Amino acid sequence: MSARIVIAAGGSLGDLHPFIALGLALQARGCQVGIASSLEYQARIEAAGLAFCEAGPSLAGLEADLGMSLAEITEAIIADDLFLFRRILIPWLEPSVRQMVALAADADVIVGGTLTIGAAMTAELLTKPFVSVLLQPALAMSAYDPNTSPRAPWLAPADRGFGLWLNRLTLRLARGTTLGLKRPLNAARARLGLPPTDRNLIFDANVGADLPLGLYSPLLGRPQPDSPPGFIVTGYAPFDSETGGPAVMPPALEAFLAAGPAPLVFTLGSAAVNIPGGFYGESLKAARRLGRRAVLLVGPDGDLSVGDGPDVLALPYAPFSSLFPRAAAIVHQGGVGTTQQALRAGRPQLVVPHLGDQFDNAARVVRLGCGATLGRGRYRADRVEAVLERLLADAEVAATATRLGVVAAQEDGAAVAAERIVDLVTLSRRETA
Structure with missing residues (x-):
C-alpha cells in the first residue's frame, strides 16, 4: 500500500x-x-x-535548557513522578x-x-x-x-x-x-x-x-x-541494534562466551545506565562469590575498567537478542524492552527497578514465575548472591522461563x-x- x-x-x-x-x-x-x-x-x-x-529537543538542548546533566535529569525523574511532564514534555x-x-x-x-x-x-x-x-x-x-x-x-x-x-x-x-x-x-x-x-x-x-x-x-x-x-x-x-543496522555480536564477546560456561549478564538498559551507582561493582562481587563468569554492559559512557579479570567482560553494548539466550541468568533494570528480550531468551531474570514502569515490569516478571526482584537500595553483593543462588537452583523457574521464551519468541x-x-x-x- x-x-x-x-x-x-x-x-x-x-x-x-x-x-x-x-x-x-x-x-x-x-x-x-x-x-x-x-x-x-x-x-x-x-x-x-x-x-x-x-x-x-535534542539531548544537548534539553540539558542546556534545564541546566542539568543527563544523570541529574534521570535522578530528578526518579524523585518526582511529574518532573518529566512539568519540566520537559509540556514546556x-x-x-x-x-x-x-x-x-x-x-x-x-x-x-x-x-x-x-x-x-x-x-x-x-x-x-x-x-x-x-x-x-x-x-x-x-x-x-x-x-x-x-x-x-x-x-x-x-x-x-x-x-x-x-x-x-x-x-x-x-x-x-x-x-x-x-x-x-x-x-x-x-x-x-x-x-x-x-x-x-x-x-x-x-x-x-x-x-x-x-x-x-x-x-x-x-x-x-x-x-x-x-x-x-x-x-x-x-523487537529491534536490537546499536547502529540501526543488523545486530552484530562484538568479537571479544563471542570469544568470551565460547571460552567457558554461560555467564551472568548484568545491564541497566539505556536510561538507568546513566545513574549506575555501585551496580556493576556489586554485580561482579556477587558473580565471583557464586563462582560464575559475568558480562557487564556498562553503556556508552560507562567505566570499562570495572570488568578487570579473566572471568568478566565489560562492554558498552551488546545485542540482547544474541547475548541473552546464552546467559545463565539476566540481571537488569526492568525497562520494558529489556524485560521482553529476557522473556524471549527464556532465561531467569533478576529485576532491579530504578524508575517509572520498571517496578511494574518487575512485579509482572515475578507473577509470571520466571524471575525475582530486588530493590535498588538493597542491591549489595551478599543479597544479590543469595537471590541469584535461589533463582539458579530453582528448576521450576528455569522451566517456566523456557516455556515463556518459546511463546514470546513467536510474537x-x-x-x-x-x-x-x-x-x-x-x-x-x-x-x-
Missing part, C-alpha cells in the same frame, strides 16, 4: 526501538515511513533504512507540535507513543487519523490490572470485590495529583489554536485514538474490561500493528472518498 505514515518516537532507546521495528514492518507493506524524533537518533533511524524527521510541547505539523501535512496517519504527547495534538490540528501506542502495560491504567508502584504497593490484579474497588479509588486519587498539568497543557493548546481538553496526559494516553495499540507482549498484560474500545495488544516488536507485534494501521488507512480513504 502506498501510504505515508509519520511516527513520533521519544524517550530512551527502549522507547525508540519498537517504533523502528514498526516502521520497518510498515515499509515492508509498501508504506512511506518517517520517524520524528530527537536529533541524537538520526543516524540510528537512517541506518535502519527509515526516513528521519527532527522533532522535539517543549508547542515547538514540537509546530515541527510535527510541518512534517505531517501530507501524512495518511500519525502514530505516537506516551512520551510524544504532541503527536495526538498534531493529528487533531491536521484532522488526521491517530494511532496511540503504549509500550508497557503500566500505562494502560487499568483498575483490573493496575500499575504496581512503590507509592501504591497495595495495588494488585483484581476482577471483583474489594480489590477492584480499592484499585479504582487509588486511580481516581492519583488522577487528582496530576490536575496541575491541566492549565499549562490547555495554555499550549490555546496557543496552537486548539480547544481546551479534560483528558489527562497520563491516565488518558490512549483514550480517543482512532486505533489504540499496546505494542508489548500479552504475557505482560492483556486488554481489560476498562480498556478503550478497540484496544489491541499486538505482541512485542511479531510490529507485523500485527502494521496490518492494523494499513487497515486504518484503507478505512479512512473509503470514508473520505
Whole structure:
C-alpha cells in the first residue's frame, strides 16, 4: 500500500526501538515511513533504512535548557513522578507540535507513543487519523490490572470485590495529583489554536485514538474490561541494534562466551545506565562469590575498567537478542524492552527497578514465575548472591522461563500493528472518498 505514515518516537532507546521495528514492518507493506524524533537518533533511524524527521529537543538542548546533566535529569525523574511532564514534555510541547505539523501535512496517519504527547495534538490540528501506542502495560491504567508502584504497593490484579474497588479509588486519587498539568497543557493548546481538553496526559494516553495499540507482549498484560474500545495488544516488536543496522555480536564477546560456561549478564538498559551507582561493582562481587563468569554492559559512557579479570567482560553494548539466550541468568533494570528480550531468551531474570514502569515490569516478571526482584537500595553483593543462588537452583523457574521464551519468541507485534494501521488507512480513504 502506498501510504505515508509519520511516527513520533521519544524517550530512551527502549522507547525508540519498537517504533523502528514498526516502521520497518510498515515499509515492508509498501508504506512511506518517517520517524520524528530527537536529533541524537538520526543516524540510528537512517541506518535502519527509515526516513528521519527532527522533532522535539535534542539531548544537548534539553540539558542546556534545564541546566542539568543527563544523570541529574534521570535522578530528578526518579524523585518526582511529574518532573518529566512539568519540566520537559509540556514546556517543549508547542515547538514540537509546530515541527510535527510541518512534517505531517501530507501524512495518511500519525502514530505516537506516551512520551510524544504532541503527536495526538498534531493529528487533531491536521484532522488526521491517530494511532496511540503504549509500550508497557503500566500505562494502560487499568483498575483490573493496575500499575504496581512503590507509592501504591497495595495495588494488585483484581476482577471483583474489594480489590477492584480499592484499585479504582487509588486511580481516581492519583488522577487528582496530576490536575496541575491541566492549565499549562490547555495554555499550549490555546496557543496552537486548539480547544481546551479534560483528558489527562497520563491516565488518558490512549483514550480517543482512532486505533489504540499496546505494542508489548500479552504475557505482560492483556486488554481489560476498562480498556478503550478497540484496544489491541499486538505482541512485542523487537529491534536490537546499536547502529540501526543488523545486530552484530562484538568479537571479544563471542570469544568470551565460547571460552567457558554461560555467564551472568548484568545491564541497566539505556536510561538507568546513566545513574549506575555501585551496580556493576556489586554485580561482579556477587558473580565471583557464586563462582560464575559475568558480562557487564556498562553503556556508552560507562567505566570499562570495572570488568578487570579473566572471568568478566565489560562492554558498552551488546545485542540482547544474541547475548541473552546464552546467559545463565539476566540481571537488569526492568525497562520494558529489556524485560521482553529476557522473556524471549527464556532465561531467569533478576529485576532491579530504578524508575517509572520498571517496578511494574518487575512485579509482572515475578507473577509470571520466571524471575525475582530486588530493590535498588538493597542491591549489595551478599543479597544479590543469595537471590541469584535461589533463582539458579530453582528448576521450576528455569522451566517456566523456557516455556515463556518459546511463546514470546513467536510474537511479531510490529507485523500485527502494521496490518492494523494499513487497515486504518484503507478505512479512512473509503470514508473520505
